[in-house]
Amino acid sequence: MTSPDPTLTADVAVVGGGLGGVAAALAAARAGASVVLVEECSRIGGQVTTQALPALDEHPHIESFGASASYRAFRDALRAAYGGTANPGGGWVSRLCVEPAVAQRVLDTSLAEAKVTVLTGLAPVAARVERARIRDVTLTDGTVLAATVFCDATERGDLTPLAGFATVTGSEGSDAYGEPDAVPGGPDPAAQQSFTWCALVEHHPGADFTGPAPANYAALRDRLGFDIAGWDGGVHRYRMFTDGPDGRPPFWTYRRLRATAPELAVLNWASNDCAGHDPLRDPAGAERAGRELTAAFVHWLRTEAPREDGGYGFPGLRLAPEAAGTSDGFAEAPYLRESRRIVVDTPVTGHDLAPVDGRARARHLSGSLGVTWYHVDLHERTGHPAPVYRETAPFTIPAAALVPAGAENLLAAAKNLGATQVAAAAYRVHHGEWAVGEAAGTLAARAVRDRRPVNAVDDPAFLLAVQRDLVAAGVPLAWVADVDLDHPRFAAVQLAAAHGALEGERAATLAVDPDRPAGPADADAARRAATALGADPSVVDTDRAFGAVLEDLTR
Numbered sequence: 001m002t003s004p005d006p007t008l009t010a011d012v013a014v015v016g017g018g019l020g021g022v023a024a025a026l027a028a029a030r031a032g033a034s035v036v037l038v039e040e041c042s043r044i045g046g047q048v049t050t051q052a053l054p055a056l057d058e059h060p061h062i063e064s065f066g067a068s069a070s071y072r073a074f075r076d077a078l079r080a081a082y083g084g085t086a087n088p089g090g091g092w093v094s095r096l097c098v099e100p101a102v103a104q105r106v107l108d109t110s111l112a113e114a115k116v117t118v119l120t121g122l123a124p125v126a127a128r129v130e131r132a133r134i135r136d137v138t139l140t141d142g143t144v145l146a147a148t149v150f151c152d153a154t155e156r157g158d159l160t161p162l163a164g165f166a167t168v169t170g171s172e173g174s175d176a177y178g179e180p181d182a183v184p185g186g187p188d189p190a191a192q193q194s195f196t197w198c199a200l201v202e203h204h205p206g207a208d209f210t211g212p213a214p215a216n217y218a219a220l221r222d223r224l225g226f227d228i229a230g231w232d233g234g235v236h237r238y239r240m241f242t243d244g245p246d247g248r249p250p251f252w253t254y255r256r257l258r259a260t261a262p263e264l265a266v267l268n269w270a271s272n273d274c275a276g277h278d279p280l281r282d283p284a285g286a287e288r289a290g291r292e293l294t295a296a297f298v299h300w301l302r303t304e305a306p307r308e309d310g311g312y313g314f315p316g317l318r319l320a321p322e323a324a325g326t327s328d329g330f331a332e333a334p335y336l337r338e339s340r341r342i343v344v345d346t347p348v349t350g351h352d353l354a355p356v357d358g359r360a361r362a363r364h365l366s367g368s369l370g371v372t373w374y375h376v377d378l379h380e381r382t383g384h385p386a387p388v389y390r391e392t393a394p395f396t397i398p399a400a401a402l403v404p405a406g407a408e409n410l411l412a413a414a415k416n417l418g419a420t421q422v423a424a425a426a427y428r429v430h431h432g433e434w435a436v437g438e439a440a441g442t443l444a445a446r447a448v449r450d451r452r453p454v455n456a457v458d459d460p461a462f463l464l465a466v467q468r469d470l471v472a473a474g475v476p477l478a479w480v481a482d483v484d485l486d487h488p489r490f491a492a493v494q495l496a497a498a499h500g501a502l503e504g505e506r507a508a509t510l511a512v513d514p515d516r517p518a519g520p521a522d523a524d525a526a527r528r529a530a531t532a533l534g535a536d537p538s539v540v541d542t543d544r545a546f547g548a549v550l551e552d553l554t555r
Contacts, residue, residue, distance in 0.1 A: 010036040010117070011448045012441065013147035015124055015137065018046020019430055020414030020437030021153030022107055026070060027441030028151075029114040030473060033448050035441075036145060037116050040123040041332050043325065044111070046155065047430055048103035052198040052266050052324050052331035055089065055097040055255040057429035059373035059394070061510075063095060065481050066371055066394065069474025071434050072485075077106040089257040089264070092249045097257050099264065099323055100200075119143075124154075127163040132408045133453075134163050149409045149444040149454060153437055155333065156280050157340030157416035165404040167340035169280055171381065171421045179350040181376060181388045181422045191381040193337040193425070194275035197290030199298060199330045200320040202262040203252065208315040210302045214295040224293075226271045226300040242308055257323075264323055268335065272297040275380040279336055290334050336415075337379055337428060342404040344418030350376060353392040353426055360510045361479050361502075362392060366532075367399035367463055368477040368498040369439035369470060372432040378425045392426050394479040394510070396498075397439050399457040399466070408453035413440035442469050460534065467498055478502060481510040489514055489547045496550040501529035506546070514547025522546060529553060 012028040014021045017039025025037040041050040048054035056075075059066055067075075081102045082088040089097030111118055119139070126138040136146040137159070152159035161167050170189040174182040183191050220226075228238050228251040237244040238251045251269070258264035272294045279286035303313040319329030326332050341347075353362050353376065373395060378388035401418040402411045412418065415428045417436055427436060446466045447454045456462040467477060471491040478497030483490055493512055496502075504521030506512055518526060520542065527537040530553050539552040 007144045007146065008036055008117070009146045010034045011147065012149050012151065012444045013038070013137065013145050014151040014153055014413065014441070015159045016153030016155065016414060017041070017044035017118070017120070018153060018155055018414055018433065019048065020433040020440075021046070021151070022111065023070065023434040023437030024151045024153055024413040024441030024444070025116045026110060026114050027438045027473070028445040029116050031442060031445035031449070031469060033445040035114075035116045036119065036147070037111065038119045038122050038124070038139060038145065040121070040154070042120055043104055043332070044118060044120065045100070045104050045107050047335065047433070049100045049107075049325070050332040051335045052100055052200050053255075053268060053335050054100050054103045054257060055091045055094040055266065056431070057094060057374065058431045061481070062431065065484065066373065066476065066479060067431065068370070068435065068438055068476065069485055070438060071431060074106060074110070074434075077110075078102060081106065088259065090259040091253060091256040091265075093254050097255065099257050100325060101323070124159050124162055127159065129163050132406055134410055148448045149411065151411045151413040151437075151440050151444055152416060153413035155336055155339060155414070156283070157342070160342055160404055160410065160412070160416065161340060163410060165407050165410065166343040167416070168343055169340055177349045177351070177420060179420060179422045181350055181378060181390055182420065183381065183384050188383065190278065191383055192278060192280065193381050194273040194379045195279050195286065195290060195337060196268050196273055196335045197287070197294045197331060198335055199267045199294050200257070200264060200324045201267060201298065201329070202264050202318045202320045202323070204262050204316040204318055206316060207318065209318045210313070210315045213299055214292065216292060217296045217299055220293060220296040221300055221304070224271065226297055226304070228269070228271070228305060239308055240305060240314060262318075264320060267294060267297060273379055275385070276382050279334060280340060286334065291330055294330065338421065338424055339415045341416050341421075341424055342412045342418045344400055344403065344405055346400065348398065348401050348417070348419040348423040350390070350420065350422035353395045353423055355391060355393040359393065359507045361507065362395040364500055364503055365396055365398040367457060368396040369399050369402070369443065369466065370397040370435040371395070371476050371479055372397065372427060372435040374426045374429050374432060376422055376426045378422065388425075395426070396478065397436055399439070399443065399463060402436070402440050402443065403455050403457065408455060409447070411440040411444055411454055413437045438475060439470070442466060442473070442475070445469070460532070464495075464533065467495055471495060479510050480512050483512055483514055483547070489551055492551040492554045493547060495554040496526070496529050496533070499529040499532040501526045501550055501553070503528070512546065514550070515545045517544060518542050518546045518549060526550065526553065
């Protein structure tokens with residue numbers, strides 16, 4: 001790449017170009033800030049490009065509500081690139097599976113249109129901090145990047161500790177917050193989840209791409225017991241290209257990215273989850289282990305995987321470097337399920353995301369800057385092999401989870417938000433990372449415009465200004481099924497809901513029914529929201545349409 005100028009300045013510097021970083025950069029630019037986006041890898045996009053995982057993990061309502069206008073635009077552009085096909089790859093794990101190159105073109109175009117300066121192949125190596133403010137960051141090529149606000153969207157959460165702010169890794173332990181899915185006892189920083197070094201493979205029936213067994217193949221096969229039949233104790237069984245005996249769809253189409261010949265799939269399965277390594281403190285060692293494991297899994301699939309006809313092996317599986325954008329078909333970077341997490345006064349915990357009897361949403365968290373939803377999905381943790389799959393209720397992104405303790409101009413913008421390991425495992429997927437980044441980028445731009453530190457979100461007036469910026473850009477702050485982005489009362493419902501207006505009768509369903517009058521409990525919740533919004537509680541009238549009441553509260 002061409003070296004940039006020795007020193008760069010911007011209103012907002014986003015360090016890390018995964019989905020969180022891209023969303024942060026787009027949001028800040030949309031709000032009028034000048035933005036520089038820096039990415040360590042050769043391309044931006046993270047999960048959907050360099051990590052070779054563009055089968056989007058999302059919540060079940062994604063096609064109709066629970067996503068911002070920008071995330072919808074991203075999904076629409078992916079489909080438009082395939083002529084409007086709903087799911088070009090046809091992978092059954094997701095409603096939208098595409099090829100990495102398509103995702104890259106869509107994101108590159110969006111950033112170019114937003115006039116974001118993008119630097120690739122660079123990482124932060126030093127940060128100059130004065131009185132809780134980052135003045136500038138030095139990159140690997142010597143470039144010094146100065147900005148008013150910095151967003152840490154790196155895959156490992158690298159910028160925050162580089163700047164001297166506290167982070168946490170692994171599990172806080174069950175003693176900290178009483179989370180049943182935390183590791184027992186006290187904190188265990190080494191108890192990090194497994195990661196996956198994905199590979200892209202094409203299927204060429206009748207061909208033979210079998211080569212020599214990779215190093216340590218037999219030992220890995222014997223120790224890990226490669227399998228495509230299932231990882232859940234035998235409840236479900238899978239076959240390679242046909243439905244399993246209990247009707248489960250094929251392994252091959254799990255994360256298939258291309259449905260036309262030669263078909264293309266990404267290998268991200270329990271068999272190549274790499275556990276027992278530390279990609280945060282020893283990325284080189286983790287890379288060797290992760291790539292070695294995936295190479296062994298590919299060889300097993302070619303030579304020993306059971307076939308439906310009673311034979312063994314699928315030699316027509318070809319590693320696809322063209323699709324992966326690498327020389328060998330392996331991803332450029334690992335898919336990390338967790339990073340360092342910022343330390344905040346009150347992190348989001350698993351309790352905050354749990355279903356609550358009589359409620360359609362998770363418990364109300366103040367200061368919402370966005371919504372997302374996924375189950376708690378904890379893969380094997382070092383020293384704790386049992387995976388965790390825990391249901392959650394639709395939840396939000398509190399502003400306080402984005403500001404590292406003691407920082408004035410630094411924000412978390414990816415998987416590194418202020419949450420416990422348990423809670424972060426529900427924020428980490430594609431849509432969640434985008435939503436966190438969009439919240440951070442919008443907050444960053446407002447802090448620049450108002451000349452305020454980012455921790456001014458403690459000020460209700462500043463918080464409300466950020467929330468108004470978000471809803472004006474089509475970002476939902478609460479889970480509402482029947483007031484879409486183009487509804488005339490979208491902003492009013494979302495702002496009031498973010499301040500607790502849906503804590504009455506309407507807490508039991510995601511539908512708000514804005515034309516129906518408020519019940520007594522709705523009215524009480526609306527009055528409390530009015531106080532939080534600095535509005536007059538006397539405008540709450542149970543004879544009026546609830547949506548009209550909320551509109552008056554948020555004028």
